[in-house]
Amino acid sequence: MAGTIATMKSITITLFPFLIVILAICFSFCDANSNVLCIESERKALLKFKNDLVDPSNRLSSWVEGGDCCKWLGVVCHNSTGHINQLHLAAPLSVPHFDAPVGEWEAYHRSKNNSPLGGKINPSLLELKHLSSLDLSNNNFSGIQIPKFFGLLESLTYLNLSQARFRGAIPHNLGNLSKLQYLDLGCNQLEGVVSESHFQARFLNSFVIH
Numbered sequence: 724m725a726g727t728i729a730t731m732k733s734i735t736i737t738l739f740p741f742l743i744v745i746l747a748i749c750f751s752f753c754d755a756n757s758n759v760l761c762i763e764s765e766r767k768a769l770l771k772f773k774n775d776l777v778d779p780s781n782r783l784s785s786w787v788e789g790g791d792c793c794k795w796l797g798v799v800c801h802n803s804t805g806h807i808n809q810l811h812l813a814a815p816l817s818v819p820h821f822d823a824p825v826g827e828w829e830a831y832h833r834s835k836n837n838s839p840l841g842g843k844i845n846p847s848l849l850e851l852k853h854l855s856s857l858d859l860s861n862n863n864f865s866g867i868q869i870p871k872f873f874g875l876l877e878s879l880t881y882l883n884l885s886q887a888r889f890r891g892a893i894p895h896n897l898g899n900l901s902k903l904q905y906l907d908l909g910c911n912q913l914e915g916v917v918s919e920s921h922f923q924a925r926f927l928n929s930f931v932i933h
């Protein structure tokens with residue numbers, strides 16, 4: 724009896740270092756796995772995009788070289804392909820669902836006092852071939868035009884540029900976004916004529932401009 728206990732003890736003791744090794748392997752594996760999710764070229768594109776933005780309250784502090792861009796604030800990747808498919812960069816962040824993760828609530832509370840993003844919008848966004856949702860609402864692009872290249876973001880189904888201080892004409896080629904369902908350009912200082920060419924997007928469910 725005593726002998727059995729002694730053997731068990733020694734087994735436990737000899738197993739112990741292996742358990743640590745196994746745990747360590749699991750942690751590094753899980754970590755490596757989540758890095759695989761973020762596509763290198765898309766991460767670079769986001770960093771270029773960030774570089775041209777003015778971000779006084781450092782909202783994009785999680786956007787750093789070498790990080791997993793799928794975990795960056797405001798970035799949503801496709802759950803199996805890892806392609807970035809949503810950018811939620813409205814300021815301030817919208818109120819999370821009541822049972823949202825603590826991290827999301829913390830980000831929301833931090834964003835409440837945040838200054839909006841401004842600066843320039845780098846065409847590197849065109850690298851995000853699977854971007855279906857882009858929300859830049861409530862920011863302050865202090866009078867630049869809506870970039871024409873937005874009309875080349877072919878996968879967009881949702882584009883929200885409301886109240887972001889864009890100025891000038893609405894690019895006609897937004898009408899080329901054939902998958903677009905929601906386009907919100909409200910509360911900017913836009914001018915010019917809205918013509919048929921703006922409405923080539925066949926499945927537009929919602930078009931807000933006022």
Ligand SMILES: *[C@@H]1O[C@H](CO)[C@@H](O)[C@H](O)[C@H]1NC(C)=O
Nearest residue numbers: 799800801802803804805808
């Ligand atoms: C991935 O997303 C799709 C729809 O976007 C959903 O149906 C599916 O359940 C998700 N898979 C996982 C593993 O979360």
Ligand SMILES: *[C@@H]1O[C@H](CO)[C@@H](O)[C@H](O)[C@H]1NC(C)=O
Nearest residue numbers: 839841862863864865866888
């Ligand atoms: C927007 O940005 C411009 C230029 O930086 C600044 O003059 C203006 O006060 C800002 N407006 C708001 C509402 O933050």
Ligand SMILES: *[C@@H]1O[C@H](CO)[C@@H](O)[C@H](O)[C@H]1NC(C)=O
Nearest residue numbers: 813860861883885905907929
């Ligand atoms: C666009 O964003 C604004 C402010 O963030 C929000 O109030 C509005 O509902 C959004 N528009 C659409 C079409 O989702």
Ligand SMILES: *[C@@H]1O[C@H](CO)[C@@H](O)[C@H](O)[C@H]1NC(C)=O
Nearest residue numbers: 871874875895896898899923
């Ligand atoms: C948009 O579509 C029109 C007509 O389909 C085409 O002539 C034009 O070149 C397209 N513009 C862009 C920027 O793709």
